[in-house]
Amino acid sequence: MAKSSIKVRAKVKKGEAKVKCLISHPMETGLRKNKKSGKLIPAHFIQEVTCEHGGKTVMNAQWSGTISKNPFLSFAFTGAKSGDTVKVSWVDNTGKSDSTEAKMK
Amino acid sequence: MNHNRRVLLKGTFAAGATGIAISAGLLTPKAVLAAWPKAAFEAKDVNSALEASLGSSNHTASSEIKLKAPDIAENGAVVPITVTSKIANTEAISVIVAENGTPLTATFNLGATTSGFVSTRIKMGKTSDVTAVVKAGGKLYSTSKNVKVTIGGCGG
Numbered sequence: 307m308a309k310s311s312i313k314v315r316a317k318v319k320k321g322e323a324k325v326k327c328l329i330s331h332p333m334e335t336g337l338r339k340n341k342k343s344g345k346l347i348p349a350h351f352i353q354e355v356t357c358e359h360g361g362k363t364v365m366n367a368q369w370s371g372t373i374s375k376n377p378f379l380s381f382a383f384t385g386a387k388s389g390d391t392v393k394v395s396w397v398d399n400t401g402k403s404d405s406t407e408a409k410m411k
Numbered sequence: 412m413n414h415n416r417r418v419l420l421k422g423t424f425a426a427g428a429t430g431i432a433i434s435a436g437l438l439t440p441k442a443v444l445a446a447w448p449k450a451a452f453e454a455k456d457v458n459s460a461l462e463a464s465l466g467s468s469n470h471t472a473s474s475e476i477k478l479k480a481p482d483i484a485e486n487g488a489v490v491p492i493t494v495t496s497k498i499a500n501t502e503a504i505s506v507i508v509a510e511n512g513t514p515l516t517a518t519f520n521l522g523a524t525t526s527g528f529v530s531t532r533i534k535m536g537k538t539s540d541v542t543a544v545v546k547a548g549g550k551l552y553s554t555s556k557n558v559k560v561t562i563g564g565c566g567g
Binding site for chain 2: 322335337353354362363364365366367368369370371372373374375377378379380381382383384385399
Protein backbone atom coordinates (compact mmCIF):
# COMPACT_ATOMS: atom_id res chain seq x y z
CA MET A 307 0.00 0.00 0.00
CA ALA A 308 1.53 3.35 -1.01
CA LYS A 309 2.36 5.58 1.91
CA SER A 310 0.16 8.65 2.01
CA SER A 311 1.39 12.11 2.90
CA ILE A 312 -1.77 12.65 4.92
CA LYS A 313 -2.46 11.36 8.41
CA VAL A 314 -6.09 11.66 9.48
CA ARG A 315 -7.70 11.13 12.84
CA ALA A 316 -11.44 11.62 13.03
CA LYS A 317 -13.70 11.11 16.00
CA VAL A 318 -17.46 11.49 16.20
CA LYS A 319 -18.90 12.78 19.45
CA LYS A 320 -22.62 13.52 19.83
CA GLY A 321 -23.11 13.71 16.09
CA GLU A 322 -20.21 16.11 15.49
CA ALA A 323 -17.13 14.79 13.77
CA LYS A 324 -13.81 16.40 14.65
CA VAL A 325 -11.13 15.80 12.05
CA LYS A 326 -7.42 16.34 12.54
CA CYS A 327 -4.97 16.02 9.66
CA LEU A 328 -1.21 16.21 9.46
CA ILE A 329 0.20 16.50 5.96
CA SER A 330 3.84 16.03 4.99
CA HIS A 331 4.74 18.88 2.67
CA PRO A 332 7.61 21.41 2.47
CA MET A 333 5.28 24.42 2.07
CA GLU A 334 7.99 26.62 0.55
CA THR A 335 6.91 30.22 0.06
CA GLY A 336 9.38 30.84 -2.71
CA LEU A 337 10.99 33.59 -0.65
CA ARG A 338 13.69 31.55 1.09
CA LYS A 339 17.23 31.42 -0.26
CA ASN A 340 19.36 28.33 -0.44
CA LYS A 341 22.17 29.21 1.99
CA LYS A 342 24.85 27.51 -0.09
CA SER A 343 23.96 28.65 -3.57
CA GLY A 344 22.22 31.90 -2.72
CA LYS A 345 19.45 30.99 -5.15
CA LEU A 346 15.78 31.29 -4.26
CA ILE A 347 14.11 28.03 -3.33
CA PRO A 348 11.10 27.86 -5.66
CA ALA A 349 7.62 28.15 -4.23
CA HIS A 350 6.18 24.73 -3.51
CA PHE A 351 3.09 24.72 -1.34
CA ILE A 352 -0.34 23.17 -1.05
CA GLN A 353 -2.96 25.43 -2.57
CA GLU A 354 -6.11 23.51 -1.82
CA VAL A 355 -7.25 20.94 0.72
CA THR A 356 -10.65 19.31 0.45
CA CYS A 357 -12.53 17.04 2.80
CA GLU A 358 -15.44 14.97 1.59
CA HIS A 359 -18.01 13.03 3.57
CA GLY A 360 -21.03 11.21 2.21
CA GLY A 361 -20.26 12.43 -1.29
CA LYS A 362 -20.36 16.09 -0.26
CA THR A 363 -17.52 18.53 0.25
CA VAL A 364 -17.63 19.55 3.90
CA MET A 365 -14.55 21.74 3.89
CA ASN A 366 -12.44 23.32 1.20
CA ALA A 367 -9.35 25.22 2.27
CA GLN A 368 -7.42 27.61 0.04
CA TRP A 369 -3.86 28.04 1.29
CA SER A 370 -0.86 30.20 0.59
CA GLY A 371 2.78 29.37 1.27
CA THR A 372 2.42 31.01 4.66
CA ILE A 373 0.81 27.95 6.18
CA SER A 374 3.55 26.19 8.15
CA LYS A 375 5.63 23.31 6.84
CA ASN A 376 4.08 19.89 7.39
CA PRO A 377 0.70 21.52 7.88
CA PHE A 378 -1.68 20.62 10.63
CA LEU A 379 -5.37 21.17 10.04
CA SER A 380 -8.39 20.53 12.19
CA PHE A 381 -12.07 21.21 11.52
CA ALA A 382 -15.46 19.80 12.49
CA PHE A 383 -18.81 19.03 10.92
CA THR A 384 -22.15 17.54 11.92
CA GLY A 385 -24.27 14.82 10.41
CA ALA A 386 -21.66 12.13 10.80
CA LYS A 387 -21.55 8.89 12.70
CA SER A 388 -18.85 6.51 13.83
CA GLY A 389 -17.74 4.21 11.07
CA ASP A 390 -18.33 6.77 8.31
CA THR A 391 -15.51 7.45 5.89
CA VAL A 392 -13.93 10.85 5.27
CA LYS A 393 -11.70 11.63 2.35
CA VAL A 394 -9.02 14.31 2.58
CA SER A 395 -7.16 15.47 -0.53
CA TRP A 396 -4.74 18.22 -1.47
CA VAL A 397 -3.38 19.84 -4.61
CA ASP A 398 -0.20 21.92 -4.67
CA ASN A 399 1.07 24.64 -6.94
CA THR A 400 3.14 22.19 -8.99
CA GLY A 401 0.03 20.16 -9.80
CA LYS A 402 0.92 17.32 -7.47
CA SER A 403 -1.82 15.90 -5.33
CA ASP A 404 -2.56 13.22 -2.82
CA SER A 405 -5.57 11.96 -0.96
CA THR A 406 -6.46 9.50 1.71
CA GLU A 407 -9.57 8.03 3.25
CA ALA A 408 -10.08 7.35 6.90
CA LYS A 409 -12.77 5.77 9.00
CA MET A 410 -14.19 7.91 11.76
CA LYS A 411 -14.11 6.49 15.25
CA MET B 412 -16.97 -15.03 -24.79
CA ASN B 413 -17.88 -14.86 -21.14
CA HIS B 414 -14.90 -12.66 -20.31
CA ASN B 415 -15.73 -10.14 -23.02
CA ARG B 416 -19.33 -9.96 -21.89
CA ARG B 417 -18.19 -9.32 -18.32
CA VAL B 418 -15.83 -6.55 -19.37
CA LEU B 419 -18.52 -4.91 -21.52
CA LEU B 420 -21.12 -5.08 -18.76
CA LYS B 421 -18.68 -3.80 -16.16
CA GLY B 422 -17.77 -0.90 -18.42
CA THR B 423 -21.39 -0.03 -19.05
CA PHE B 424 -22.27 -0.11 -15.39
CA ALA B 425 -19.28 2.06 -14.48
CA ALA B 426 -20.11 4.62 -17.14
CA GLY B 427 -23.74 4.57 -16.13
CA ALA B 428 -22.96 5.00 -12.46
CA THR B 429 -20.63 7.90 -13.16
CA GLY B 430 -23.22 9.52 -15.39
CA ILE B 431 -25.88 9.21 -12.74
CA ALA B 432 -23.54 10.55 -10.10
CA ILE B 433 -22.66 13.60 -12.17
CA SER B 434 -26.27 14.43 -12.90
CA ALA B 435 -27.10 13.97 -9.25
CA GLY B 436 -24.51 16.59 -8.46
CA LEU B 437 -22.42 14.24 -6.39
CA LEU B 438 -19.41 14.50 -8.64
CA THR B 439 -19.75 18.19 -9.21
CA PRO B 440 -16.26 19.29 -10.12
CA LYS B 441 -16.73 22.63 -8.39
CA ALA B 442 -14.72 21.69 -5.33
CA VAL B 443 -11.85 20.15 -7.24
CA LEU B 444 -11.64 22.70 -10.02
CA ALA B 445 -12.27 25.71 -7.79
CA ALA B 446 -9.78 28.24 -9.07
CA TRP B 447 -7.15 29.12 -6.52
CA PRO B 448 -7.71 32.84 -5.89
CA LYS B 449 -4.30 34.05 -7.02
CA ALA B 450 -5.17 37.73 -6.77
CA ALA B 451 -6.25 37.31 -3.18
CA PHE B 452 -3.11 35.47 -2.14
CA GLU B 453 -0.79 37.86 -3.98
CA ALA B 454 -2.46 41.02 -2.66
CA LYS B 455 -0.02 43.02 -0.60
CA ASP B 456 -2.55 44.84 1.55
CA VAL B 457 -5.29 43.54 3.80
CA ASN B 458 -8.26 45.22 2.09
CA SER B 459 -7.38 44.03 -1.41
CA ALA B 460 -6.82 40.53 -0.05
CA LEU B 461 -10.22 40.50 1.64
CA GLU B 462 -12.00 41.85 -1.40
CA ALA B 463 -10.46 39.26 -3.66
CA SER B 464 -11.03 36.40 -1.25
CA LEU B 465 -14.35 37.10 0.49
CA GLY B 466 -15.83 39.72 -1.83
CA SER B 467 -15.58 42.73 0.46
CA SER B 468 -13.28 44.52 2.86
CA ASN B 469 -16.07 45.80 5.12
CA HIS B 470 -16.07 43.81 8.30
CA THR B 471 -17.43 44.48 11.76
CA ALA B 472 -15.77 43.34 14.93
CA SER B 473 -17.65 40.50 16.56
CA SER B 474 -17.32 38.99 20.00
CA GLU B 475 -18.77 35.76 18.67
CA ILE B 476 -15.52 34.84 17.00
CA LYS B 477 -12.83 33.43 19.22
CA LEU B 478 -9.28 33.57 17.93
CA LYS B 479 -6.84 31.51 19.94
CA ALA B 480 -3.21 32.30 19.26
CA PRO B 481 -0.13 32.61 21.46
CA ASP B 482 0.66 36.02 22.94
CA ILE B 483 4.27 35.43 22.01
CA ALA B 484 5.23 33.04 19.22
CA GLU B 485 8.62 31.56 19.93
CA ASN B 486 8.95 30.35 16.37
CA GLY B 487 7.45 32.55 13.66
CA ALA B 488 7.49 29.62 11.25
CA VAL B 489 4.98 27.64 13.26
CA VAL B 490 2.30 29.68 15.02
CA PRO B 491 -0.72 27.62 16.08
CA ILE B 492 -4.05 29.38 15.68
CA THR B 493 -7.62 28.27 16.23
CA VAL B 494 -10.71 30.14 15.08
CA THR B 495 -14.12 29.33 16.52
CA SER B 496 -17.13 31.16 15.14
CA LYS B 497 -20.48 31.06 16.89
CA ILE B 498 -22.11 33.16 14.16
CA ALA B 499 -24.95 31.31 12.44
CA ASN B 500 -24.38 30.19 8.85
CA THR B 501 -20.64 30.72 8.91
CA GLU B 502 -19.66 29.95 5.32
CA ALA B 503 -16.03 30.97 5.22
CA ILE B 504 -13.17 31.89 7.51
CA SER B 505 -10.12 33.80 6.30
CA VAL B 506 -6.90 34.25 8.22
CA ILE B 507 -5.03 37.50 7.66
CA VAL B 508 -1.58 38.41 9.00
CA ALA B 509 -1.30 42.14 8.43
CA GLU B 510 2.50 42.39 8.59
CA ASN B 511 3.21 39.47 6.24
CA GLY B 512 4.23 40.52 2.71
CA THR B 513 1.08 38.89 1.42
CA PRO B 514 -1.42 39.13 4.29
CA LEU B 515 -3.92 36.46 3.23
CA THR B 516 -2.74 33.18 4.69
CA ALA B 517 -5.72 30.92 4.16
CA THR B 518 -9.43 30.82 3.46
CA PHE B 519 -11.55 27.95 4.67
CA ASN B 520 -14.83 27.41 2.81
CA LEU B 521 -17.27 25.52 4.99
CA GLY B 522 -20.16 23.32 3.95
CA ALA B 523 -23.66 23.79 5.30
CA THR B 524 -23.19 21.24 8.06
CA THR B 525 -19.64 22.24 8.85
CA SER B 526 -18.95 23.86 12.21
CA GLY B 527 -17.35 27.30 12.44
CA PHE B 528 -14.08 25.89 13.67
CA VAL B 529 -10.64 25.63 12.11
CA SER B 530 -7.26 25.08 13.62
CA THR B 531 -3.92 25.21 11.86
CA ARG B 532 -0.37 26.54 12.08
CA ILE B 533 0.81 29.60 10.19
CA LYS B 534 3.99 31.47 9.37
CA MET B 535 4.52 34.99 10.62
CA GLY B 536 7.40 37.13 9.41
CA LYS B 537 7.29 39.44 12.41
CA THR B 538 5.09 40.68 15.22
CA SER B 539 1.69 41.39 13.76
CA ASP B 540 -2.04 41.44 14.25
CA VAL B 541 -3.63 38.18 13.23
CA THR B 542 -7.21 38.67 12.07
CA ALA B 543 -9.87 36.03 11.59
CA VAL B 544 -12.55 37.20 9.17
CA VAL B 545 -15.78 35.25 9.08
CA LYS B 546 -18.25 35.38 6.20
CA ALA B 547 -21.76 34.57 7.34
CA GLY B 548 -25.04 35.40 5.70
CA GLY B 549 -23.19 37.47 3.13
CA LYS B 550 -21.65 39.78 5.75
CA LEU B 551 -18.15 39.88 7.18
CA TYR B 552 -17.24 39.82 10.85
CA SER B 553 -13.83 39.78 12.43
CA THR B 554 -11.68 39.57 15.48
CA SER B 555 -7.97 40.24 15.85
CA LYS B 556 -5.15 39.42 18.18
CA ASN B 557 -1.66 40.78 18.27
CA VAL B 558 0.95 38.05 18.24
CA LYS B 559 4.54 38.91 19.11
CA VAL B 560 7.15 37.01 17.15
CA THR B 561 10.59 36.48 18.63
CA ILE B 562 12.80 35.41 15.77
CA GLY B 563 15.72 33.33 16.87
CA GLY B 564 14.07 30.09 17.83
CA CYS B 565 14.90 29.80 21.51
CA GLY B 566 13.19 33.03 22.53
CA GLY B 567 16.54 34.77 22.94
